[in-house]
Amino acid sequence: MKPGPLAFSLVSGAVAAWLAVACSSTPGSTDKFTVTGPNPGDFSATTGGVGPVFERHCGSFDCHGNPSRAMRIYSQNGLRLPNEAGILPGAAVTTPDEVSANYRSIIAVEPEQTNSVTLGKAQPDSLLIIKKPLGPGPGEAHKGGTVMIKGDDTEKCLTGWLLGKVDKNACTAAAQLP
Amino acid sequence: MSSFSRFAGVLAIATFAACGMDPVHDGAVAAQGKEVTGVPIGEFHRAGQPCVVCHEEHGPASNSVFSIAGTVFAGPNGTVGVEGATIQMTDSKNSKFEKATNCVGNFFVKPSEWDPAFPILVRVAKGAAKRSMKSPIGREPSCGNCHARIIDENNQYGSMPHVYLFAGDDPAGPSKNCPVNPDLGL
Numbered sequence: 001m002k003p004g005p006l007a008f009s010l011v012s013g014a015v016a017a018w019l020a021v022a023c024s025s026t027p028g029s030t031d032k033f034t035v036t037g038p039n040p041g042d043f044s045a046t047t048g049g050v051g052p053v054f055e056r057h058c059g060s061f062d063c064h065g066n067p068s069r070a071m072r073i074y075s076q077n078g079l080r081l082p083n084e085a086g087i088l089p090g091a092a093v094t095t096p097d098e099v100s101a102n103y104r105s106i107i108a109v110e111p112e113q114t115n116s117v118t119l120g121k122a123q124p125d126s127l128l129i130i131k132k133p134l135g136p137g138p139g140e141a142h143k144g145g146t147v148m149i150k151g152d153d154t155e156k157c158l159t160g161w162l163l164g165k166v167d168k169n170a171c172t173a174a175a176q177l178p
Numbered sequence: 179m180s181s182f183s184r185f186a187g188v189l190a191i192a193t194f195a196a197c198g199m200d201p202v203h204d205g206a207v208a209a210q211g212k213e214v215t216g217v218p219i220g221e222f223h224r225a226g227q228p229c230v231v232c233h234e235e236h237g238p239a240s241n242s243v244f245s246i247a248g249t250v251f252a253g254p255n256g257t258v259g260v261e262g263a264t265i266q267m268t269d270s271k272n273s274k275f276e277k278a279t280n281c282v283g284n285f286f287v288k289p290s291e292w293d294p295a296f297p298i299l300v301r302v303a304k305g306a307a308k309r310s311m312k313s314p315i316g317r318e319p320s321c322g323n324c325h326a327r328i329i330d331e332n333n334q335y336g337s338m339p340h341v342y343l344f345a346g347d348d349p350a351g352p353s354k355n356c357p358v359n360p361d362l363g364l
Binding site for chain 2: 056057059061062075076077080081088090146
């Protein structure tokens, strides 16, 4: 008896499914990608650090201080990392765990491209963390609008950090409310 | 009618229906609950709630859109509205605008009055009492979306308490001529 069209379709489907599974196997240990991020010490520095600039400009509850958003930012006056110490919004300064989580969150936006910038193979303005706050025109559409202008303290702070030459004075100024 | 025409008709209706629905926004509106008995719909209703959930272009109060709105309470404990507090706002283009609260503590700004370029900085003042927000408002037009009336285990890490001006009661006391009770009693 010759197989009918239904049997042929079932066999074809099963083969296709098997090939799909086989071709998407677990990556091997040599497939790991290590990101060389910008200096974490400059990010977490208590004086002239880059972290407070992200907290000040990005971390309000209605923007990136929100668990549902990409590039989640924790801060003293915004979202808090769940903790057992009873630290709530508006209370203690941003904790080391929160600073570390913020750093990872920022790098995780575009790990490979961030790596390229840090290694000098691409320019800082190729990154979303620069393009988005610049907004449409010089940068890219951003739901939060334009929150940074080319040449201002915030832009100097972020690009300097990405290039390994952080401008601590610019970062200090950018972290302040006017 | 051909099957293609029928299919096209169904597809057009489904597309129209789907484009008119926003289940997230619908859920946010529903979460505000019903009106409080004895408080008519108007400038005194729903104190402390996130006003612009409804008072926006696609909301059920789209006939009265607000660019910024909220409520100022007297102290951190209790929910007595402050009358005559001034909300002082500055936007990212350095445009400034002030608005006073009514007798239940509500205030609202219509786009025809001021249409700010976010982010904005906010200070609340009454007499010698002043409180400034320590962070800018990125783009949220409702105070009540970040300043929750109830803080519990569900929102404790992502919300601030309601907006308040004094450490305790308003020295001037609650409004005596308000058409509704300025104390929500929560």
